[in-house]
Amino acid sequence: MSELDAARDRFLARAPAPDAGPGGAAWLRALRAEGAAAFADAGIPGTDREEWRYTNAAALARIPFEPAAPGAEVAREAVEEVAVPFFACSAFVFVDGRYAPALGAPPALATGLRVDGLAQRAREGAPRPAALGELADPKQHPFAALQAAYLEDGAVVSVPAGASLAHPIHLVFVTTGAPGAPRASFPRVVVEAGRESRALVVQDHVSLGGGPRFTCAVTEARVGEGASLELVVLQREGAETFHVGNVQARVARDARLASRVLSLGGAFVRNDLGVVLAEPGAECDVDGLFLGAGDGLVDNHTLVDHASPHATSRQLYKGVLGGRSRGVFRGRIVVRPDAQKSDARQASANLVLSDGAEIDTKPQLEIWADDVRCSHGATIGRLDPDALFYLRSRGLAETAARDLLTRGFAAEVLQRIGSEALADAAGEILVAALRAEAAR
Amino acid sequence: MIEIRGLRARAGDAEILRGVELEIRAGEVHAVMGPNGSGKSTLAGVLAGRPAFEVTGGQVLFEGRDLLALAPEERARLGLFLAFQYPVEIPGVANNYFLKAALNAVRTARGEEPLDAMEFLSLLREKAKLVEMPEELMGRSVNEGFSGGEKKRNEVLQMLVLEPRFAVLDETDSGLDIDALRTVAGGVNALRGPARALLVITHYQRLLDYIVPDRVHVLSDGRIVRSGGKELARELEEKGYGWLETQPPAPGAAP
Numbered sequence: 001m002s003e004l005d006a007a008r009d010r011f012l013a014r015a016p017a018p019d020a021g022p023g024g025a026a027w028l029r030a031l032r033a034e035g036a037a038a039f040a041d042a043g044i045p046g047t048d049r050e051e052w053r054y055t056n057a058a059a060l061a062r063i064p065f066e067p068a069a070p071g072a073e074v075a076r077e078a079v080e081e082v083a084v085p086f087f088a089c090s091a092f093v094f095v096d097g098r099y100a101p102a103l104g105a106p107p108a109l110a111t112g113l114r115v116d117g118l119a120q121r122a123r124e125g126a127p128r129p130a131a132l133g134e135l136a137d138p139k140q141h142p143f144a145a146l147q148a149a150y151l152e153d154g155a156v157v158s159v160p161a162g163a164s165l166a167h168p169i170h171l172v173f174v175t176t177g178a179p180g181a182p183r184a185s186f187p188r189v190v191v192e193a194g195r196e197s198r199a200l201v202v203q204d205h206v207s208l209g210g211g212p213r214f215t216c217a218v219t220e221a222r223v224g225e226g227a228s229l230e231l232v233v234l235q236r237e238g239a240e241t242f243h244v245g246n247v248q249a250r251v252a253r254d255a256r257l258a259s260r261v262l263s264l265g266g267a268f269v270r271n272d273l274g275v276v277l278a279e280p281g282a283e284c285d286v287d288g289l290f291l292g293a294g295d296g297l298v299d300n301h302t303l304v305d306h307a308s309p310h311a312t313s314r315q316l317y318k319g320v321l322g323g324r325s326r327g328v329f330r331g332r333i334v335v336r337p338d339a340q341k342s343d344a345r346q347a348s349a350n351l352v353l354s355d356g357a358e359i360d361t362k363p364q365l366e367i368w369a370d371d372v373r374c375s376h377g378a379t380i381g382r383l384d385p386d387a388l389f390y391l392r393s394r395g396l397a398e399t400a401a402r403d404l405l406t407r408g409f410a411a412e413v414l415q416r417i418g419s420e421a422l423a424d425a426a427g428e429i430l431v432a433a434l435r436a437e438a439a440r
Numbered sequence: 441m442i443e444i445r446g447l448r449a450r451a452g453d454a455e456i457l458r459g460v461e462l463e464i465r466a467g468e469v470h471a472v473m474g475p476n477g478s479g480k481s482t483l484a485g486v487l488a489g490r491p492a493f494e495v496t497g498g499q500v501l502f503e504g505r506d507l508l509a510l511a512p513e514e515r516a517r518l519g520l521f522l523a524f525q526y527p528v529e530i531p532g533v534a535n536n537y538f539l540k541a542a543l544n545a546v547r548t549a550r551g552e553e554p555l556d557a558m559e560f561l562s563l564l565r566e567k568a569k570l571v572e573m574p575e576e577l578m579g580r581s582v583n584e585g586f587s588g589g590e591k592k593r594n595e596v597l598q599m600l601v602l603e604p605r606f607a608v609l610d611e612t613d614s615g616l617d618i619d620a621l622r623t624v625a626g627g628v629n630a631l632r633g634p635a636r637a638l639l640v641i642t643h644y645q646r647l648l649d650y651i652v653p654d655r656v657h658v659l660s661d662g663r664i665v666r667s668g669g670k671e672l673a674r675e676l677e678e679k680g681y682g683w684l685e686t687q688p689p690a691p692g693a694a695p
Contacts, residue, residue, distance in 0.1 A: 385492075391542070393522055393524075394542035396542055
């Protein structure tokens with residue numbers, strides 16, 4: 001039996017029975033059963049699958065991850081420390097994927113805004129959140145299937161129609177760990193942005209304690225008519241982390257999604273992002289920043305689906321690759337036959353900091369309509385030696401100058417984030433990760 | 441303050457400096473003039489430690505220390521400053537952020553306390569006035585989208601903030617109209633003092649009407665071929681660099 005098959009069987013054997021765990025809502029059972037069946041079918045994808053050609057999941061399959069048990073002890077101060085900068089605003093804390101209300105900073109929520117634990121919803125017999133299981137198709141995405149097989153808890157954010165949130169909603173996903181005890185957690189996030197609403201949601205993945213860990217996350221977001229949702233996924237779980245994240249969004253008429261996927265620390269990171277521009281006037285702004293360090297791998301696969309006319313998409317992914325790391329960017333744009341007047345732009349810019357690092361970047365355009373504007377471009381470069389000399393000639397140490405230039409390279413992505421505090425914090429995290437890399 | 445002895449340097453395969461001799465004392469302003477390709481910018485780059493140039497011979501002493509053995513940032517921290525002929529655009533790095541980091545690196549090296557954000561801002565405002573630098577440019581990326589004149593003002597502004605002991609101005613006048621030239625020169629003159637020295641590199645005499653030098657040197661084909669007082673600049677302006685070739689070398693000029 002291959003490593004991949006063995007890992008599939010191991011994950012399936014440890015998955016909760018469909019009727020186990022908190023709450024017996026029929027919808028939760030059905031989603032689990034569907035996920036388990038799809039994952040049994042697909043297994044852990046091998047490099048023979050086109051979508052996984054550059055990313056060998058065998059590294060993940062080789063480690064015997066055990067699902068994290070509920071009830072890990074976590075101190076609020078410890079979460080506060082890792083979940084800067086705006087923890088105090090509106091933080092909701094999840095430990096190993098499970099909602100831990102006691103650890104959050106109980107925010108004064110805007111009228112009508114709801115943030116719930118998924119398990120709690122199921123326990124209370126509430127109906128299935130409309131977006132849950134609607135956007136991330138387990139048959140398309142093997143890891144979304146795996147996540148569904150373990151579906152238990154997560155965050156449900158419902159922004160009421162017309163609401164305009166003054167503060168970001170900060171969802172903090174903490175994984176716990178212990179050296180030598182590989183743990184897996186399976187968080188799910190559902191965001192429903194009502195008509196004409198405005199919100200910024202931050203899905204922040206951090207870690208406490210040492211040891212290898214695997215986070216298998218799925219996020220589903222529905223952006224209602226005329227709404228504007230900014231969704232920031234900030235991943236920084238550290239050098240022993242395997243993180244496979246899947247974000248799927250549907251953008252309605254005249255609505256706008258801004259997605260920022262920031263991958264700033266992990267051994268193996270794979271992000272799948274899918275946006276369906278479902279109705280005329282839909283718009284998405286899809287940005288990414290990823291850092292490869294050590295022997296790490298960071299892979300971003302995006303799919304922007306122009307399913308309707310007069311929709312606009314703009315993508316900017318920036319990669320910073322140090323050490324012997326590998327980066328992958330594959331950006332797919334599909335323009336459907338009736339999606340006339342689509343405007344799709346994609347840019348991939350990559351900064352290679354060391355001789356041992358590598359980046360594979362590849363656009364993939366599938367255009368079935370004839371009256372469209374579509375562009376893409378990719379660059380791969382090094383730090384500009386003239387700029388480096390300029391900064392050093394003013395007294396900055398070479399390391400400080402390199403960090404400043406690298407941060408400057410990332411700035412184009414960070415500056416677009418709707419929260420300056422978060423953008424600054426992400427810049428600091430990037431520099432701290434570069435320093436840690438240099439100190440290795 | 442600075443002694444340059446037999447300095448030779450190359451860029452790629454081409455030998456550009458072929459034995460430069462120059463000494464500048466504290467309180468003095470020297471000008472180096474010369475035709476295009478004579479090695480003026482190479483001299484400036486070598487003094488600041490530009491990696492593209494390879495020093496193949498000679499010595500530079502900065503207050504008695506072997507300058508050429510130091511990294512560019514170490515030179516800056518000792519008080520050397522180069523105003524670039526072509527200031528570099530650095531997207532994503534804010535001018536004021538960069539300059540505060542640079543100043544605090546220099547201050548720390550001098551054993552002074554770093555400035556906090558408020559202290560730095562008031563210093564920056566004061567110096568920006570001297571070169572009529574609009575404040576909104578300070579929050580923008582370093583030199584990005586700046587006009588030629590704004591870039592040169594920014595160089596002089598950085599110099600005024602960092603307060604070097606020895607500054608090299610590499611064709612700071614190029615691309616400036618007469619008003620901008622006057623402003624920039626005013627900024628440079630504000631730095632003059634008995635404890636500082638300046639080396640002004642220029643193709644034209646024009647700048648030297650505003651920054652009046654104590655000595656003028658002519659660089660040609662990688663060597664100082666003539667030295668004199670400020671009147672030498674005017675003479676060159678009138679007669680052109682071709683005139684030099686008909687003159688015997690100045691006494692004391694390197695062979």
